[in-house]
Amino acid sequence: MKLTKDNYYSNEADRHFMSVSQYKSFLKCEAATMAKLNGEYEEPKSDALLFGSYVHAWLDGTMDEFIESNPDLFSTRGATKGQLKAQYKLADEMIEVLKADAFVMMALDGQKEVVMTGELFGLPWKIRMDVYNPQFGRFADLKTVKAIYEKYWHDEIGYCSFVEAYGYITQMAIYSEIENQNRGGEWLENFIVAVSKETPPDKAVITIDYDSLAIELQQVEGRMERIREVKLGQLEPKSCGKCEYCRRKKKVTSVIHYLELIG
Structure with missing residues (x-):
């Protein structure tokens, strides 16, 4: 199928x-x-997702469309009618923090929401880069995070940075490889432009070295054989037993020991 910005997020x-999001979803459940x-x-949709989408709408110039599609984010009565609800007002402050930083805005300079496709590990892949600037040899992704320098917990690796905890090394590795398939040459420099939900918001421009990206691609390849077979209907999918979907479908069939609750 022909992929565009309009149908990128479609079920088809x-x-x-x-x-990348689907890959991480398969790993989860x-x-x-x-x-x-x-x-x-x-x-x-979670509040965190809507929060991040609001900031991204500023970046890609689609704020009017976002506001129209998400009226629940805005007050509908009283003195604050038409304004962002209290829990989302920090998003405007985060945007102002980004706009006021010349280095950050340099990192965010380029074509916005660029869609590309390629093939990896026996399946077609799609990517959508927040910012694409091949002229200056880079692409960037904007992330809204709780805190930039805080330690986050990951079940496999323990305490780590938000970059590792949320699978952003995987994202940058896949994006680098698919972009390279389309353009040729060497991998571009990658930027993660992070802005925190602290008061006042913090910000940083982060990069991931090529060796780490290459190692991550190898790890993805090692997991993709099963994912490919599950997606193609050749293997039955496993249930994690803990996510919202599994909780909705859950039937209790046995007694468990209390030590299993955190295992």
């Missing part, structure tokens, strides 16, 4: 293409991911 595109692909389950 998700069935046809792998993506195969059953929930397949239910989403089959149109049987829709993951609810």
Whole structure:
């Protein structure tokens, strides 16, 4: 299928293409991911996702469309009518912090929301770069995070940075490889432009070295054989037993020991 900005997030595109978010979803729960692909389950939007989408709408120049599509973010009565609800007002402050920093704005300079496709590990993939600037040899992704320098917990590696905890090394590795398939030459420099939800917001421009990206691609390849077979219907998806989808489907069939609760 021909992929565009308009159909990038469609269910049809998700069935046809792998993506970084879909890959991470398979690692979290195969059953929930397949239910989403089959149109049987829709993951609810979280406040954190809406918060990040608001900041991204500023970056890609689609704020008017975002506001129209998400009226619940705004007050509808009283003296604050038309203004962002209190819990989202920090997003405006975060945007102002980004706009006021010349180095950050340099990192965010380029084409916005650039879609590309390629093939990796036996499946077609799609990527959507927040900022693409091949002329200056770089691409960038904007991230809103709780705190930039805080330690985050990851079940496999323990305490780590938000970059590792949320799979952003995977994202930059896949983006680098797919972009390179389309352009040729060497991998571009990658930037993660992070802005925190602290008061006042912190910000940073972060990069990931090529060796770490290459190692990550190898790890993705090692996991993709099973994911590919599950997605193609050749293997039954496993349930994680803990996500919202699994909780909805859960049937208790046995007694568990209390030590299993955190295992």
